[in-house]
Amino acid sequence: MPETASAPETRVLVASRNPKKLRELRRVLDAAGVVGIEPVGLDEIPPYPETPETGATFEENALIKARDGAAASGMPCIADDSGIAVDALSGMPGVLSARWSGRHGADAANTALLLAQLTDVPDDRRGGAFVSACALVVPGPDGGEAEEIVVRGEWRGRIAREPRGDGGFGYDPVFVPDDDTRSAAELTPEEKDARSHRGAALTRLVPALRALAQR
Structure with missing residues (x-):
């Protein structure tokens, strides 16, 4: 008997040039058993004008990026805005x-500045969260109104006094989760996905992505 052709995958733009974010989404989808979604990064499509991220909240900035990507590509678009909120710095x-x-994306410089700002902060006041x-x-059918979903994930921990570990990115080397003694950069990718702020947020998108794959 002839083989049954598999259904084409739904291409979903991930508004990022960071390959680690694409791999993270693929791992979340695999863990949830979602098939039929093909994540596509910004480097795989023609460039388009990107609106400055001027939102006052993570949610506003994520929507700015996702709206731009969906409008420019015609594909469903996932975008995230994330960062670290330090208690001793009033959430900064x-x-x-x-x-x-x-300078945007200067991980080592950003981390060094954060540690310098916390030099005199005692260990019991170095709490914070990745958000x-x-x-x-x-995009809506025939140019109709787009469907928009925004979710949030948080990961509580504390800021170490020096970087540890070679994994992850951003502030991972100085963030120690509340339930661990290792930094986020010392966790395996699977451990991080199961506990991290972005993993939690992406997991909350799974039902919508599953429904998208079945359309």
Whole structure:
């Protein structure tokens, strides 16, 4: 008998050029048993104008990016805005996390500045949380109104006094989860997915992505 052709996968744009974020989404989908979704990164589509991330919250910035990606590509688009909120700094760096030192994406400089700002803060006051807001924007049929979903995940921990570990990215080397003695950069990818802020947020998108794959 001839083989039955498999259904084409639904391409979903991930509004990021970070390959680790694409792999993270694939692991979350695999763990949830979701099939039929093909994540696509920004490097795989033609460039388009990106609106400045001027939102006051993670949720606002995630929606800015997801709306841009969906409008430009015509594909459903997932975007996240995430960062670290430190109790002793009144929730900062917050939405400024990626450019805390003045240059976007300068992980080592951002981390060094954060540690310098916390030099005199005692260990029992070094609490904080990683926060991630993930937005999914699905273009409406025939140019109709888009469907928008925004979810949030948080991961509580404390800020170490020096970086540890080679995994992860961003502030992972100085973030120690409340239920562990290792930094986030010392966890395996699977351990991080199961506990992290972005993993929690992406997991909350799974029902919508499962429904999208079945359309």
